[in-house]
Amino acid sequence: MDFTSLVFYLFSAILVVAGLRVVTARNPVHSALALVLAFFTGACLWMLLEAEFLAITLVLVYVGAVMVLFLFVVMMLDINIEEMRRGFWDYLPLAALVAVLMAIEMITVLAGERFGLAPPSPKPADYSNTRELGLLIYTDYVYAFELAAVILLVAIVAAIALTLRRRPGRKSVDPAEQVKVRRADRVRLVSLKPQKAEAREEEA
Amino acid sequence: MLENYFPVLLFILVGLAIGVIPMLAGWLLAPSRPDSEKLSPYECGFEAFEDARMKFDVRYYLVAILFILFDLEIAFLFPWAVVLGEIGLFGFVSMVIFLAILVVGFAYEWMKGALEWE
Amino acid sequence: MPDLLPALPEIFVLTLACAVLLVEAYTKNGYWSYALTQLTLLGAAVLTVFTTSADTVYAFNGLFVDDLMGDVLKLMTYLAAIVSVVYSRTYLTDRGMFRGEYFALLLFAVLGMMVMISAAHFLSLYLGLELLSLSLYAMVALQRDSKVATEAAMKYFVLGALASGLLLYGMSLIYGLTGSLHLAEVAATVDFRNQTVLAFGLVFLLAGLGFKLGAAPFHMWVPDIYHGAPTAVTLFLGSVPKLAAFAFVMRLLVDGLHPAVGDWQQMLAVMAVVSLVVGNLAAIVQTNIKRMLAYSTIAHMGFLLLGVLSGSYAGYSAAMFYVVTYVLMSLGAFGMVVYLSRGGFEAERVDDFRGLNATHPWLAAVMAMMMLSMAGLPPFLGFYAKLTVLQALVGAGWLWLAVVAVLMSLIGAYYYLRVVKVMYFDAPHAEPLVPATAAGDVRALLSLNGAAVLLLGILPQPLITLCAYAIQASFR
Numbered sequence: 001m002d003f004t005s006l007v008f009y010l011f012s013a014i015l016v017v018a019g020l021r022v023v024t025a026r027n028p029v030h031s032a033l034a035l036v037l038a039f040f041t042g043a044c045l046w047m048l049l050e051a052e053f054l055a056i057t058l059v060l061v062y063v064g065a066v067m068v069l070f071l072f073v074v075m076m077l078d079i080n081i082e083e084m085r086r087g088f089w090d091y092l093p094l095a096a097l098v099a100v101l102m103a104i105e106m107i108t109v110l111a112g113e114r115f116g117l118a119p120p121s122p123k124p125a126d127y128s129n130t131r132e133l134g135l136l137i138y139t140d141y142v143y144a145f146e147l148a149a150v151i152l153l154v155a156i157v158a159a160i161a162l163t164l165r166r167r168p169g170r171k172s173v174d175p176a177e178q179v180k181v182r183r184a185d186r187v188r189l190v191s192l193k194p195q196k197a198e199a200r201e202e203e204a
Numbered sequence: 205m206l207e208n209y210f211p212v213l214l215f216i217l218v219g220l221a222i223g224v225i226p227m228l229a230g231w232l233l234a235p236s237r238p239d240s241e242k243l244s245p246y247e248c249g250f251e252a253f254e255d256a257r258m259k260f261d262v263r264y265y266l267v268a269i270l271f272i273l274f275d276l277e278i279a280f281l282f283p284w285a286v287v288l289g290e291i292g293l294f295g296f297v298s299m300v301i302f303l304a305i306l307v308v309g310f311a312y313e314w315m316k317g318a319l320e321w322e
Numbered sequence: 323m324p325d326l327l328p329a330l331p332e333i334f335v336l337t338l339a340c341a342v343l344l345v346e347a348y349t350k351n352g353y354w355s356y357a358l359t360q361l362t363l364l365g366a367a368v369l370t371v372f373t374t375s376a377d378t379v380y381a382f383n384g385l386f387v388d389d390l391m392g393d394v395l396k397l398m399t400y401l402a403a404i405v406s407v408v409y410s411r412t413y414l415t416d417r418g419m420f421r422g423e424y425f426a427l428l429l430f431a432v433l434g435m436m437v438m439i440s441a442a443h444f445l446s447l448y449l450g451l452e453l454l455s456l457s458l459y460a461m462v463a464l465q466r467d468s469k470v471a472t473e474a475a476m477k478y479f480v481l482g483a484l485a486s487g488l489l490l491y492g493m494s495l496i497y498g499l500t501g502s503l504h505l506a507e508v509a510a511t512v513d514f515r516n517q518t519v520l521a522f523g524l525v526f527l528l529a530g531l532g533f534k535l536g537a538a539p540f541h542m543w544v545p546d547i548y549h550g551a552p553t554a555v556t557l558f559l560g561s562v563p564k565l566a567a568f569a570f571v572m573r574l575l576v577d578g579l580h581p582a583v584g585d586w587q588q589m590l591a592v593m594a595v596v597s598l599v600v601g602n603l604a605a606i607v608q609t610n611i612k613r614m615l616a617y618s619t620i621a622h623m624g625f626l627l628l629g630v631l632s633g634s635y636a637g638y639s640a641a642m643f644y645v646v647t648y649v650l651m652s653l654g655a656f657g658m659v660v661y662l663s664r665g666g667f668e669a670e671r672v673d674d675f676r677g678l679n680a681t682h683p684w685l686a687a688v689m690a691m692m693m694l695s696m697a698g699l700p701p702f703l704g705f706y707a708k709l710t711v712l713q714a715l716v717g718a719g720w721l722w723l724a725v726v727a728v729l730m731s732l733i734g735a736y737y738y739l740r741v742v743k744v745m746y747f748d749a750p751h752a753e754p755l756v757p758a759t760a761a762g763d764v765r766a767l768l769s770l771n772g773a774a775v776l777l778l779g780i781l782p783q784p785l786i787t788l789c790a791y792a793i794q795a796s797f798r
Contacts, residue, residue, distance in 0.1 A: 108519075143446060144449055150433065151452055154456050157343065157430075158456065158460035
């Protein structure tokens with residue numbers, strides 16, 4: 001076994017353990033952190049496949065941003081862990097069945113000599129994955145690229161339409177309004193005639 | 205191919221060492237005499253009132269998701285920057301349109317007040 | 323520089339959908355967005371008519387295809403979207419959903435359908451589907467204070483994501499097998515060197531398709547989402563996207579995987595039979611009309627699959643005719659449910675329609691026409707739709723499937739006729755059902771909808787010919 005396969009098996013083992021921790025951890029925050037580890041080792045595996053750009057993107061976007069969102073959601077929901085985990089192991093037989101089926105499937109599919117395609121030729125050391133992607137995305141795949149922007153736009157609209165709400169009766173102050181205020185808006189000078197003492201007592 | 209990553213490995217090792225060594229040093233060198241009072245949680249001298257894990261406002265979520273969307277947008281800028289010289293005006297314009305679509309989203313969220321923190 | 327002309331309707335819809343968003347953010351007045359949305363859909367229809375031709379044109383490096391089937395389906399999509407927007411206006415106003423976001427999301431959903439309809443590449447198929455689904459998830463959840471709507475959106479989202487995953491997995495297996503994502507190249511290079519991979523890829527693709535179509539055994543989400551979503555959204559998502567779903571099936575299976583026709587025919591046959599049985603039997607016991615129509619959708623999707631699986635031009639054009647017919651009928655049926663709901667009250671139980679004939683004979687007549695047409699009784703349009711599918715099936719030698727379909731349609735007629743019976747023969751409620759509005763355009767359009775189902779049923783030939791011609795021109 002050469003060094004590359006050794007590294008591959010090391011990362012794969014970490015990935016599997018991290019994946020197991022995601023589903024079995026008692027604390028959802030621990031699950032989320034295990035998922036970070038899984039993403040990270042996944043990125044390392046992609047590095048081994050010479051997909052550098054995707055690996056970096058995985059770390060930047062998933063570990064950097066998506067997981068933060070996951071943690072927010074976990075903290076927002078205030079999950080009752082005991083209740084959530086009740087009956088967790090009841091699903092084991094079904095889950096095991098699905099897992100075994102998936103495994104058999106993967107084996108049948110992957111055992112078939114790389115789908116009958118020629119293996120990719122090794123790339124020279126100065127080969128840049130990012131560059132190759134860039135040459136394709138913005139020219140040949142411009143249609144898919146612009147569609148990606150539209151999907152992001154829909155996500156923005158959906159996120160705002162579903163979560164933004166104005167709370168009535170909030171007491172925050174608008175700084176712009178504060179700066180614009182003039183003396184005349186706040187203080188009004190009124191000239192009152194001096195009143196006599198008896199008159200005040202009668203009023204009282 | 206893996207040799208190319210030797211500097212990265214070195215970087216990771218040094219980074220790990222810098223993080224781990226002070227913790228180890230603290231653990232080894234500092235005196236440690238715990239008792240139950242020292243280890244119990246406290247809140248400014250009072251007994252703890254409630255669980256420290258409180259609910260987050262949904263507003264954080266909105267900010268986070270908007271961040272992710274623009275983070276993804278930036279991920280598309282890297283390969284573009286690498287090949288800008290080769291893809292010509294067409295590649296440039298396709299990125300301009302991409303950004304224009306997202307600017308619509310940005311204008312929308314700004315006008316809606318989603319960026320304000322009441 | 324790619325040829326932008328074939329994609330002009332898409333570009334137009336995208337630009338104006340962005341405009342709707344900005345108008346909403348600027349004016350915060352739903353009427354502007356409403357008007358602009360109608361204008362957009364009309365404009366897109368005009369553009370599509372003017373750029374249509376019998377030739378098949380590829381654009382954007384083969385990611386996009388403009389053919390006659392696509393043009394016809396796009397026109398029907400605009401039409402159905404316009405009708406659904408008109409129907410739901412009052413409903414949305416009553417529930418505080420008459421906002422620019424609703425219309426912008428609707429336009430983005432329409433854009434997603436257009437992308438799916440003219441996709442010639444796995445990537446554009448998938449991106450179109452995601453654009454459509456994302457917009458629909460948000461539309462279902464738009465009524466934030468309603469518990470059922472939120473729950474429906476959650477279920478829809480989770481199951482939809484699962485289905486997308488299955489679909490992608492299938493696509494990646496096929497990609498591994500052929501080394502190409504272009505549907506035409508996939509069809510040219512797919513071979514049977516590796517039969518197991520092809521079969522697994524197909525299974526995943528069809529499972530994903532089944533989810534998105536709402537065909538059994540992947541139908542569990544349909545009743546819950548149709549029931550839980552605000553009725554105006556149900557009206558939209560229960561009718562318009564079916565056209566794109568049909569195009570999706572055609573592109574994927576006929577454009578891309580026609581060499582494997584023997585494999586997918588059998589899988590579709592199973593899905594079609596299960597859909598017909600589950601849909602028709604489960605619909606009988608429903609008391610909520612939205613759930614009933616949801617199960618009836620499952621049965622109709624079974625019929626649609628029957629047309630596709632015949633594997634002949636006759637079958638494909640029959641399926642296309644069927645889907646157009648179905649969209650017309652479901653617009654009418656859901657439109658009536660929307661029309662009879664008012665603020666705080668949903669006319670969603672079958673019982674709510676009791677004695678409708680006594681108070682509103684014309685509305686009852688339109689609803690009855692929809693139900694009879696869905697049941698497949700002559701002289702309504704639904705009869706010819708079922709007939710052409712059955713003819714194609716028998717022509718392709720699937721006699722037993724035709725027999726099952728007829729039997730199930732007979733069972734299905736029971737629950738459609740029950741609605742008719744309730745409207746005509748039961749005593750009306752003490753407080754009769756009052757439509758929310760006397761808006762003339764909604765009434766007129768509903769009448770037109772009913773008239774279309776009747777008149778096209780008496781004279782179905784032009785529509786059948788159009789579908790046959792479109793299919794012939796697109797899949798030579």
